Amino acid sequence: MRAVWLLVAALVSFVASPALAWGAYGHRTVAAIAMKNVTPHTRAEIRRILHAEPQLVTPDCPVKTLEDASVWPDCVRQDGARWAYTFPWHYQNISVCRPFDIKAKCAYGNCVSAQVERNARLLADRRLPAEQRLEALMFLTHFVGDLHQPLHVGENDDLGGNRIKADYGIAPGLNLHWIWDGPEAERAISSANPPLVRRYSAAEKARFATGSVEDWARESWQVSRDFLYPAAFGTLPCAGDEADHVVWSNEAIEQAIPVVDERIERAGLRLAKMLDEALG
Template sequence: MVRSLLVVMAALVSLAASPVLAWGAYGHRTIASIALENVKPETRAQIRKLLHAEPELVTPDCPVKSLEDASVWPDCVRRDGDRWAYTFPWHYQNISVCKPFDIKANCSYGTCVTAQVGRNARLLADRRLPAEQRLEALIFLTHFVGDLHQPLHVGENQDLGGNRIKADYGIATGLNLHSIWDGPEAERAISSASPPLVRRYSADEKARLATGTVTDWAKESWEVSRDFLYPAAFGKLPCNGSEPEHVVWTDAAIETAIPIVDERIERAGLRLAKMLDEALG
């Protein structure tokens, strides 16, 4: 019980100090660590080489000394809106859970997370580009694969992915549904995972988890929002009647969500590893 309360308090401090971020820093860094543990040695060497171009980014307040740093950099630089405001729509793709899944929805001119995963993978693989451009692509790819696996960055119900829904997390008040999944729910799931999520996965595990296309990954997140997340929050299917203004993410929902979150994090990390091997190996 004490451990759970400490996790909640730490998550709330993190949320109070920064804007709402997909998975929060802990989730993104965990995804990057899983990927780094599971890439090929030559891929790891290429990542280290690209990180040498970090001074060319000219973002001293958002350093990138590791892949884990890269995983949170796109959220860090959002504080500098003059330079980076154009990247804000790249972090999500609002696909209604009350309509049939449509990968082309709300992605004009590639300004959505699914398009940017593919774009940055191609840029990273292009060895004709300067190192700093490929490093930027590595950073965005690492972050956006994580974003894509956060259900509320894809499946939503005209509420900005749960940001408009006030929510309590057990005894913790003053949050919203999106921030709960970014922060305390993810913290609880990652911290309690057994075995730990950051490890070298077996070939069988990779074959089971590191599957599918970007479209498949988006649809998985959309289905989690439609089939579990909104019904658990609302106590009913999300498209039946008006949406509540305030919900309680109950202890039962917290516990049920843990294996779902863990699998989303694992899949993101292993799929990122596979993409990095393909682009850099």
């Protein structure tokens, strides 16, 4: 029993780390899928743009690969004096208890859906200095991942589940958002068969790499509304009856695995398509 509780304590300590804030594993997986599925020309362009990394002057957040780029926007948040203006770009918080509205919670373009579209345009603009295009590459890579994390889009006045204390199975002390960013994503990605990071067939790309940015946001919102909140609360809590503590049960953990895997796959292949369009 002591060994079990030591394991639980280690799990809680690991998943609660800000470095996992989709956590780093999820974002890096999205980037790795994209890099495997872009054209050779796009891959070469990405590596060329990454050479502008010294001009960023962010030595605490080095970027050598697209996987590094995928976590850079979270890393630089530790320097609030310089990057605080980017904080609202990571999410949108559209209520699951009202009709979907892509314009909600996005004043002056300060939301994840608007920033995906903005940074795709900046990346494609060859008139811009190399370091600005590199920033756009990193933000685009990260925000496509964020847009596919359901609790970065759908929420119920609880900051995307951040206000909901939650246990992950028998592991206590987390919140609902952290569970989906960290341990749930890690469980799903690590157990995927076939592995998520691979070359996908033309048929798979045709299935997953579809839709507009608005469509992608709506999908995440629907996952929150139709699966995630009911799985956490037993119902969609739209009558003011949302508890402030839930248990993300072992059954919910298992049911969420294919949902998470599909969100990651869609994000990676859609990112690959956007990169090909911007850099092709």
